[in-house]
Amino acid sequence: MRTYQVFGGALRSDIDFPELRTIESNAPSWTLRATPRAPALPSSTSLGRAEIIPGFFVELLRHAHGFRFVFDDTGVFDISENGRDIAWTAGPHFEDSWVRADVTGRVMAVALHASGHLVLHGSAVSTAGGAIAFLAPKFHGKSTLALALARAGAKLLTDDVIPVDPRPPIQAIPGVHQVKLWQDSASHFGVDRETEIPRPGSKHLLHDFDDNMLSNERAPLAAIYLLSPVMVAEGAIAPPVARARMHSVPSALALVRHSIMGSMLSGVEAQRVIDRATTVAEEVPVYQLTVAAGMERIGDTVDQLLAWHGGAVAAEARA
Numbered sequence: 433m434r435t436y437q438v439f440g441g442a443l444r445s446d447i448d449f450p451e452l453r454t455i456e457s458n459a460p461s462w463t464l465r466a467t468p469r470a471p472a473l474p475s476s477t478s479l480g481r482a483e484i485i486p487g488f489f490v491e492l493l494r495h496a497h498g499f500r501f502v503f504d505d506t507g508v509f510d511i512s513e514n515g516r517d518i519a520w521t522a523g524p525h526f527e528d529s530w531v532r533a534d535v536t537g538r539v540m541a542v543a544l545h546a547s548g549h550l551v552l553h554g555s556a557v558s559t560a561g562g563a564i565a566f567l568a569p570k571f572h573g574k575s576t577l578a579l580a581l582a583r584a585g586a587k588l589l590t591d592d593v594i595p596v597d598p599r600p601p602i603q604a605i606p607g608v609h610q611v612k613l614w615q616d617s618a619s620h621f622g623v624d625r626e627t628e629i630p631r632p633g634s635k636h637l638l639h640d641f642d643d644n645m646l647s648n649e650r651a652p653l654a655a656i657y658l659l660s661p662v663m664v665a666e667g668a669i670a671p672p673v674a675r676a677r678m679h680s681v682p683s684a685l686a687l688v689r690h691s692i693m694g695s696m697l698s699g700v701e702a703q704r705v706i707d708r709a710t711t712v713a714e715e716v717p718v719y720q721l722t723v724a725a726g727m728e729r730i731g732d733t734v735d736q737l738l739a740w741h742g743g744a745v746a747a748e749a750r751a
Contacts, residue, residue, distance in 0.1 A: 440605040470508040470521040480696030492696045515546030541692040550708035552594040553692045557586040558647040561741035562654030563604035567690040572659045587647035598708045603650040656718045661725035673736040675719040683718035684710045
């Protein structure tokens, strides 16, 4: 088994993760084992079901000893009550890269949830003023903005999965140092499709970063931005980048809405997400960030965000 650095801890795994950095650790935070057969569950409760790609679904179950994910393609993942132990049983239709994506995505999100974290779907970078996170639905440019900021002097903290420790002082935790880009953003940044077989409808993956572009340390969470791109007619002057701080109640609701597990949790687990989101929203400013849609004005957005959060340090790094 190899041990990898991820989510601010150490993952010891039967599965190889070539995109992650190997480390030495005698006390892993999580252990992932491959098993030939998933044990039968005497009783369980379905917490939710979601479509991952057209025609393929995933269901999350809660039982007396933890959680179980059942993916139509990659198989079954059993997660212990405390989130530290994960067992994978291969499914009928999988590729290695799909399994790794499920582990570093939904599976680790539940493991982190089990250990007390609020896990958000978005991207985050670390600046001189602390970590800033970007939340939005698909096609709103979260990953694109994070990559642009990392190329301008900030450091990439995580993409897709943002673990937040809600205990004071509230901190954002580094995740997987790869960026998922749709075709237009991939073309803009000159990113080629990875050689492995992609899941249908998946993004391009970029994970070949210089170390000086990455952050492996927890960082105080300075702000959370809800991206709101505005379409600008051809020839019109794009509006300036603008932010408006939200009150704590709508902020908490927005965090629940952008929680990775929010749509797949019910009962006690859903209440835990709400409680953690409320705690974070009361301490961390949440803003609606209005930006011009498209790639043409992303530089203006980066400049303004670094002015708000980076100060002279970020400006010097960019120069």
